Amino acid sequence: MVDSKQVLKNLDELRALTADENGAQRVAWTPMWLKARDWFTEKLKGLPVEDRYDAAGNRWITLRGESDKSLVLGSHLDSVPNGGWLDGCLGVIAALEVLTGFAKQYNGKPPYTVRVVDWADEEGARFGRSLFGSAAFAGNHSIAADRVRTDRDGITMEAALKNCGIEIERVGDAAVEQKDSAAYLELHIEQGPILESMNKTLGVVQGTKGVERWAITFHGQEAHSGSTPMEARHDALAACAKLALEIRPIAKKHPQSVATMGSVKTFPGIVTAVVGLCETTLDMRDLDAGVLAGMLREAREASERFANEEGCTVEWSKIWSIEPIPFHPQLISFCEEAVVEVMGSSERLPSGPLHDAAEVARIGIPTVMMFVQSLNGLSHNKAEDTRREHLEQAVEAFDRLAQKTMAWIGQTG
Amino acid sequence: MVDSKQVLKNLDELRALTADENGAQRVAWTPMWLKARDWFTEKLKGLPVEDRYDAAGNRWITLRGESDKSLVLGSHLDSVPNGGWLDGCLGVIAALEVLTGFAKQYNGKPPYTVRVVDWADEEGARFGRSLFGSAAFAGNHSIAADRVRTDRDGITMEAALKNCGIEIERVGDAAVEQKDSAAYLELHIEQGPILESMNKTLGVVQGTKGVERWAITFHGQEAHSGSTPMEARHDALAACAKLALEIRPIAKKHPQSVATMGSVKTFPGIVTAVVGLCETTLDMRDLDAGVLAGMLREAREASERFANEEGCTVEWSKIWSIEPIPFHPQLISFCEEAVVEVMGSSERLPSGPLHDAAEVARIGIPTVMMFVQSLNGLSHNKAEDTRREHLEQAVEAFDRLAQKTMAWIGQTG
Numbered sequence: 001m002v003d004s005k006q007v008l009k010n011l012d013e014l015r016a017l018t019a020d021e022n023g024a025q026r027v028a029w030t031p032m033w034l035k036a037r038d039w040f041t042e043k044l045k046g047l048p049v050e051d052r053y054d055a056a057g058n059r060w061i062t063l064r065g066e067s068d069k070s071l072v073l074g075s076h077l078d079s080v081p082n083g084g085w086l087d088g089c090l091g092v093i094a095a096l097e098v099l100t101g102f103a104k105q106y107n108g109k110p111p112y113t114v115r116v117v118d119w120a121d122e123e124g125a126r127f128g129r130s131l132f133g134s135a136a137f138a139g140n141h142s143i144a145a146d147r148v149r150t151d152r153d154g155i156t157m158e159a160a161l162k163n164c165g166i167e168i169e170r171v172g173d174a175a176v177e178q179k180d181s182a183a184y185l186e187l188h189i190e191q192g193p194i195l196e197s198m199n200k201t202l203g204v205v206q207g208t209k210g211v212e213r214w215a216i217t218f219h220g221q222e223a224h225s226g227s228t229p230m231e232a233r234h235d236a237l238a239a240c241a242k243l244a245l246e247i248r249p250i251a252k253k254h255p256q257s258v259a260t261m262g263s264v265k266t267f268p269g270i271v272t273a274v275v276g277l278c279e280t281t282l283d284m285r286d287l288d289a290g291v292l293a294g295m296l297r298e299a300r301e302a303s304e305r306f307a308n309e310e311g312c313t314v315e316w317s318k319i320w321s322i323e324p325i326p327f328h329p330q331l332i333s334f335c336e337e338a339v340v341e342v343m344g345s346s347e348r349l350p351s352g353p354l355h356d357a358a359e360v361a362r363i364g365i366p367t368v369m370m371f372v373q374s375l376n377g378l379s380h381n382k383a384e385d386t387r388r389e390h391l392e393q394a395v396e397a398f399d400r401l402a403q404k405t406m407a408w409i410g411q412t413g
Numbered sequence: 414m415v416d417s418k419q420v421l422k423n424l425d426e427l428r429a430l431t432a433d434e435n436g437a438q439r440v441a442w443t444p445m446w447l448k449a450r451d452w453f454t455e456k457l458k459g460l461p462v463e464d465r466y467d468a469a470g471n472r473w474i475t476l477r478g479e480s481d482k483s484l485v486l487g488s489h490l491d492s493v494p495n496g497g498w499l500d501g502c503l504g505v506i507a508a509l510e511v512l513t514g515f516a517k518q519y520n521g522k523p524p525y526t527v528r529v530v531d532w533a534d535e536e537g538a539r540f541g542r543s544l545f546g547s548a549a550f551a552g553n554h555s556i557a558a559d560r561v562r563t564d565r566d567g568i569t570m571e572a573a574l575k576n577c578g579i580e581i582e583r584v585g586d587a588a589v590e591q592k593d594s595a596a597y598l599e600l601h602i603e604q605g606p607i608l609e610s611m612n613k614t615l616g617v618v619q620g621t622k623g624v625e626r627w628a629i630t631f632h633g634q635e636a637h638s639g640s641t642p643m644e645a646r647h648d649a650l651a652a653c654a655k656l657a658l659e660i661r662p663i664a665k666k667h668p669q670s671v672a673t674m675g676s677v678k679t680f681p682g683i684v685t686a687v688v689g690l691c692e693t694t695l696d697m698r699d700l701d702a703g704v705l706a707g708m709l710r711e712a713r714e715a716s717e718r719f720a721n722e723e724g725c726t727v728e729w730s731k732i733w734s735i736e737p738i739p740f741h742p743q744l745i746s747f748c749e750e751a752v753v754e755v756m757g758s759s760e761r762l763p764s765g766p767l768h769d770a771a772e773v774a775r776i777g778i779p780t781v782m783m784f785v786q787s788l789n790g791l792s793h794n795k796a797e798d799t800r801r802e803h804l805e806q807a808v809e810a811f812d813r814l815a816q817k818t819m820a821w822i823g824q825t826g
Contacts (some may be wrong), residue, residue: 078708119531192640209639213684225673225696226765227605228623228790230664237674241654248651251643260638261650262684264691269676271626271694272730278677283638319684352639377641 002399011391013038014077017086023382024085028078028121028132029160035355036077036089047110054137055119055173059167063099065106065113070179071406072365073275074097074117075354076133080125084189084384086221086391091187092296093342094395098402100357108179112409113180114402119356126139127157134356136174138363143168163256182409183331184360186368189386191353192336195378200347201390202356202397204335205369208351208358209285210292210324213337215304216243220312222268234311237266237275242306245301247282250298256350258285258294287350331368331405335406339370339401342393362365366412370398415514415812417805423506426472427452427490428498436795437498439544441491441534442573449490449502453531461521468551468586470533470579473603476512478519478526482595483777484655484819486511487530493538497602497797503785504600505531507808511815526593527815532769535581538703540570551776557563563634572609574580595822597773597780600811602755602799604766606790613760614803617748618782621764621771622669622698624704629716629815631657633725635681635689643773650679650688655719656712658730660727660738663711670699670708684701700737700763703707740773744781744818751813752783755806784810 018026018036026036037059043052050062050402062070075091095116102110119137123132127149135141147168149157190196195203220236244261251259260283268278275413282299286292298315307314334349339346351358351369361367372394375385431449439449450472454461457464463475475483488504508529515523532550537543540562548554560581562570571581603609608616633649657674664672673696680690695712699705713729720727747759752759764771764782774780785807788798799807 026687040628048632094681095669115480186505191637191641192642193645194640194642211639223790224604224676224766224792225671226624226767227603227607228671228765229605229607230661230671232606232610232790237657237677241657244654245658248643258638258641258643260685260687260690261680262686264650264677264679264688265724266675269678271675271696272673273675275675275677285639285683352641354639377636377645378501379637379640402622 002097002395003140004097004395005340005394007094007097007295007395008391010043011085011090014089024079024081024083024343025081027079027081027125028123029126029164033078034164037118045102046102054177056133056164057120057161057164058133058174058177058185060135060177061096061099061116063110063114065110068114069182070113070115071181071402071409072115072117072184073182073402074119074356075188076122078121078123080380082381084379084382086189086384086386087191087379088122090189090391092116094187094398097395098399101399104217110406112182112406122356126151126160129157129361132319132354133174135169137177138359140359141172143171147211149345155335167218177364178190178363181365182412183405184357185401185405186355186357186364186369187394188355188369188371189379189384190371190374191379192278192374195347195371196221196371196375196377197349201343201373201393202339203349203371204339204348205327205371206332206348206350207287207324207326207361209287210289210322211317211354212292212296214282214283215284215317216280216305217315218312220274220276220310222389223274224275225272230280233274235274236312237277238314239306239310239312239314240278240280241305245335246248246302247299250295250302253285254286257291257351259284259295260300263288274406281319285352289324292324322354324362326363327368328366329409331366333370334359334404334408335370335401338397338404341400342397355391370394370401414509415808416644417510417607417808420808421801421804423456424498424571426501427502427506432498432809435495437496438494438536439490439492439496440494441478441536442539442577444480446491447577450531450553452669453819454492458782460513460517467515467590468579469584470574471545471550471587471590472513472531473590474529476511476527477525478523480525481593482822483526483528483593484815484822485528485530485597487532488599488601489532489535491534493793495794497792497795498801499797500792501535501604503602503804504586505588506810507600510808510811514812519554519556523819525595525676525819536770539573542570544767544769544772546587547772548583549584550590551772552585552588553772554585556584556732583724591776594778594816595825597770597778598757598811598814599768599770599782600794600807600816601768601782601784602797603784603787604792607786608760608784609788609790610788611760614756614786615752616697616760616762617745617752618736618740618784619745619761619763620700620739621767622700623699623702624767625705625709626732626736627695628730628732629693629695629726630728631691631720633687633689633723636687637683638687648687649691649725652719652723652725652727653691659715660712663708664697664816665714667704668700670704671765672697672708672712682804694732698765702737705737709734724807738774740774740781741779743821744779747817747821748781748783748814751817754813755810780824783807783814798820
C-alpha cells in the first residue's frame with residue numbers, strides 16, 4: 001500500500017529546499033542539484049536498498065528481489081532554471097514510495113528486483129543536451145559533441161561533469177545498467193492542457209511523438225525602406241511570415257500534430273531596411289512517422305513556393321530529429337486498467353515533450369508513462385501546478401500499475 | 414559653364430582616398446571624415462571664397478555676391494560605414510563646381526551670394542541621429558537627447574563632437590546661418606529603382622515623404638512546442654506574421670506608399686517554445702499626410718484584429734515620425750525645365766529617404782532636389798553606382814537649375 005501523502009510531503013520539502021521566489025533551481029551539474037540529491041539520500045534511511053551512481057551520473061536505488069529481473073521506476077530530480085515544483089521530481093519521489101511499499105509488502109524481498117532511477121540531466125538546461133543520462137544508459141551518448149559544449153559562462157560540459165565526479169569519456173559505461181531491466185514505468189505531469197480540457201485527472205501515454213527540428217533561412221535583398229517600391233522588394237520576412245502561418249493548417253490536418261515556429265531573426269533587423277535575410281526555426285511533432293514525414297514535406301514545399309513568390313531563396317538545415325517512440329502495448333493496457341480502477345475512466349494521449357522513457361523504450365525495454373493533469377497546461381515555470389488530490393490519485397494509480405507490471409514480469413521470458 | 418568632368422575627377426579622387434575594399438568609410442566624427450573634409454579644402458584653392466564651420470560642424474563655402482541674399486547648394490560628405498562612392502559627396506562636389514562656374518561667369522562677384530554647404534552627419538551612422546547638422550541649422554536640434562548618445566564602443570556623442578571642435582550645447586547657434594538664405598538646391602542619387610525602371614536619367618523631387626515609425630509588441634503566451642495543441646495556443650508570432658503580410662496591401666492601395674516591417678524579435682525565441690512575445694517595427698511613408706494617416710490607422714486596426722484572432726494583445730509605441738515636406742512649386746518647375754533642357758523629358762517623384770533638404774524646406778526656405786538614376790536601386794553599400802555619363806548630365810542640369818534660381822532670387826522679396 002503506497003503512502004501517497006508522503007509523496008506530497010516530500011515534494012513540499014524539496015520545493016522549500018531548492019526553489020527561490022522565481023521557482024525551482026535544480027539545474028543539473030550545479031550545487032542546487034547536488035543538494036536535492038543529498039536530500040534524497042536522507043529519504044532512503046531505513047530502507048533495505050543499495051544506492052549508487054552509474055558512469056553517466058544516473059542514480060540507482062536497488063531493492064533486491066528473489067530474481068535479478070528488475071522493475072525500473074524513475075524520472076529526474078533536475079529542473080530547468082525558474083522551473084516548477086513537479087516536473088521530474090514527482091516521478092522520482094513517487095517511485096521511491098512505490099519501492100517502499102514493495103519492501104513492506106514482501107518483507108524486504110519482493111519476487112523481482114525493484115529499482116528507482118534518478119536520471120542525470122533530463123532537461124539539458126545548462127548545456128543544451130537533454131536526456132543526457134538516459135541516452136547514455138541506452139547507448140545513445142554523444143561524447144565527442146558533449147565534451148565541448150559550454151554553458152553561458154564558458155565552462156565546458158566536460159569540466160562541469162568532472163566537478164560532479166563524472167568522466168565524460170566513460171559515460172557510455174552506463175549501458176551496463178540495462179542488464180536485467182524487464183520494464184520501465186514513469187509518472188510525470190502532462191505539461192500540456194489536454195487532460196484538463198477533457199476534465200480527466202490521469203492519462204495513459206501511448207508513446208512520445210517523433211520530432212523534426214529544422215533551421216530555415218530565407219535569403220532576399222536588403223533594401224532601403226524609403227526608396228524601394230513595394231513591387232521591387234525581395235522581402236525575406238514576408239516569405240517567412242507566409243510559412244509561419246502555413247505550418248498551422250499543415251499541422252491541423254492531423255488531430256495530434258503540432259508545428260511551431262519558435263524563433264525569427266531578421267537581418268539587418270533595423271526599422272529602415274527591408275529584411276534581406278530571415279532565420280527561423282521549425283519544430284514539428286507527431287506520433288506517426290508517416291504523418292510527420294508528410295508534414296515536413298508539405299512545409300518544405302510551402303517554403304519554396306513562398307520564397308519563389310517573394311523573389312527569395314530558402315535553405316533548410318536539420319537541427320535534430322527523433323522518430324516516434326511507441327510505448328509497450330501490454331504496459332499501456334496495465335496503465336489503462338490502473339487508471340480506470342482509481343478514476344473510473346481513462347484517456348490515451350501521446351507525449352509531445354520527450355522524456356527519459358523514450359530513451360529506455362527505444363532499446364526495447366517494455367516501457368509506459370502515466371500523465372497527471374497540469375493546471376492551465378503550464379510547465380517549466382513557477383506557475384506549474386497540479387491539484388494535490390490529483391497527485392495523490394496519480395501515486396495510487398502508479399502503484400497499481402507497478403503491481404500489475406511486477407506480476408507480468410514473472411510471466412515474461 | 415560648369416565643368417562636369419571635374420566633378421567625376423573629384424569623385425574618383427575622394428573614393429581613392431576614403432574607401433577601402435568594403436566601400437566608403439567617411440563616417441561623421443571619425444578621422445576618415447575629417448580626412449575627406451581636408452581633401453575638400455584643397456579643392457577651394459584659388460577660389461575667391463570664405464570657408465568656415467558653423468556651431469554644428471556644417472561647413473559653409475561662401476562666394477560673396479552683390480547682394481547678401483544667398484543661393485545655397487549642398488549635401489554631405491559623410492557616408493555610412495561600407496558606403497557607396499556617390500551618396501552625399503556627389504551633391505557637395507557638384508555644388509562646388511557650380512559655384513566655381515558662377516565665380517568665373519561673374520568675375521568673382523555674382524549678383525547674389527552663392528554658398529556651398531557640407532552638412533555635418535547626415536547619415537547618423539555612428540550615433541543613430543541622422544540629419545544632425547541640417548536639423549541644427551533649422552533650429553530643430555535635440556541637444557539633451559544627443560548629448561548622451563553613445564557609439565558601439567561607448568563613446569558619447571558629446572565627446573566625439575568635442576574631439577572635432579564642436580561643443581554640443583552650442584549646436585543651436587548654427588541657426589544663424591539661415592540669414593539671407595533665399596533658396597536651397599541639392600543634387601543626390603535616387604538610392605532607389607524608380608528612375609531606372611522608367612528608363613529616365615534625371616528626376617525632379619516633389620518633396621520628402623512623411624514617415625511614421627512605430628514599435629509594435631504582440632503579447633501571447635509562451636508554451637511548450639510539444640505539449641501545447643495547435644488550438645490552445647496564443648502565438649504572438651502568428652499575429653505578427655499576419656501583420657507583416659497585411660501592411661503590403663495597405664501600402665499598395667496608393668501608388669507611392671511604402672510600408673516596411675524591418676525587425677522581428679521573438680521571445681523566448683527558442684525552437685521548443687511557442688512565441689510568447691513578439692517585438693516588431695513598422696516604417697510607413699507617403700508624400701500625402703492624409704494617405705499616411707490612413708495607412709497608419711489601417712495597420713493599427715489590422716494589428717488589433719490579428720491579436721484578437723490569435724488570443725493575444727498588441728501595443729503600439731511611436732519611435733519617430735515626420736510630416737511630408739513638399740518642395741517649392743517654382744523651384745520644382747525650374748528643376749523640370751533644367752532636366753528637360755538636358756534630357757528632353759523629365760519625371761517627378763517623391764523622395765522616400767529623408768535628406769538635409771527636408772530640414773531646410775520645413776523652415777520655409779524655397780528648396781528643391783534633383784535625383785540622378787541609381788543602378789539597380791542600390792545604395793548604402795559598395796555596389797552603389799550611377800553611369801558616368803548620367804553623372805555628367807546631372808551636373809549640367811543642376812547647373813542650369815542653379816542659374817534659373819539665381820535669376821529668380823532677384824525677383825523675390
